[in-house]
Amino acid sequence: MNLIPSFPAHDQQAAIRQTAAALLNDRTPGFSLPQPLYTDERLYALDMQEIFAKEWLFAGHDCEIPGKGNFMTLQVANNPVVLVRGDKGVIHGFHNVCRHRGSRVCLAEKGKVAKLVCPYHQWTYELDGRLLFAGNVMNDDFDMAAYGLKPIQVKSAGGFIFINLTEQPVNDPLFEAFLTDLETYLAPHGMDNVKVAAESHIVEEANWKLVVENNRECYHCNGSHPELMNSLLEFDNTEDPRATPEYAAQVAEATARWDAQGAAWQLKYFGRRNRLTRTPLKKGTNSMTLDGQPACKRLMGNLRDPRMGALRILHLPNSWNHVMGDHAVTFRILPLGPRQTLVTSKWLVHKDAVEGVDYDPVEMRKVWDATNLQDRRITEDNQRGIDSLAYQPGPYSQSFEFGVIDFVDWYSERMLSHLEEEMPALK
């Protein structure tokens, strides 16, 4: 039996890169993607290498690691990551991989430690990643300084932590501009003074791109999300073809009020990857709750008036968010496999809000728990149809699904750009 693969691994890599580039170059713009990009495990692995290991990702919130020694872990494709707060409030990010023989170092999802101690042979790292202790058993020429945890890049703004697994710092002025504006738009919500009131993790049996596509349009909302549609408007822009004169009047009233209080609201794009806008909720509602009324009596920041609409924050490839006057709902997706995606939702409130007095987390989360389950069914049915021999790419609506077109274009552009860096011959 011949156990040697017929092609060396790098040839297989080259072949799959060429296949991906051909699929993306030949796709019909404005149409959903060719089937293999939603189903093939080698193309999924390439998404993980070229997008998830190279682009900025939303990881979590500052408030989840509030003090020195607090850490949180997450898994980016095959890569365990740990974020830990060190001296002077600095957030360090590392590959959560021991430099001895590679064990994961931090196992819990969140916790607090004095040092990072590997559970296997107790190699011990400082919060800044330096190796401090290796048991006095290593060879005489062992150089502790050469075995620190491998760093990843971390940036935080407005209480949102972003990570990038690339080794070389990425100089990206558009992303920097987004981070600056993210602080500005979130200023009224006091993101230095929030806590997580509730958290959910659901696994959707669908490719990560289907999860994002589904989120980027509200064409499906009226048919699927009765709870959400009590408060959410399917559009967030007076130029949208669905915008009504009533919405325009609501925007005029709300933006005058927001201008007077110095709350940023204008729709802004930073390339296709990031988008910010504050938009009113449905008339008479101020929060994404079943009755549209605030779920938390203690408002965010120093707000006195709950009428903040919803600040919508988009970060491709893995996050969208709604920040209201009383609470925020944030979303992070992390792919688990070609047909499997983890969706983590968090509900944030003022850190001084008292559970059971100011808010009931069970009530607060009802709308988005229901919406998440509805979206899970939608994306899973979407995946099952795409798996069929009958699937062929179908047309997106320019007026209702422009957000999906933007995502697919962003994805294609980033993939092709990274593939060309790897294989200049593709140019």
Ligand code: 3BY
């Ligand atoms: O609300 C969201 O997060 C997205 C955007 C609009 C439709 N969808 C439910």
Ligand code: FES
């Ligand atoms: Fe971490 Fe051995 S693998 S101490």
Ligand code: FE
């Ligand atoms: Fe939905």
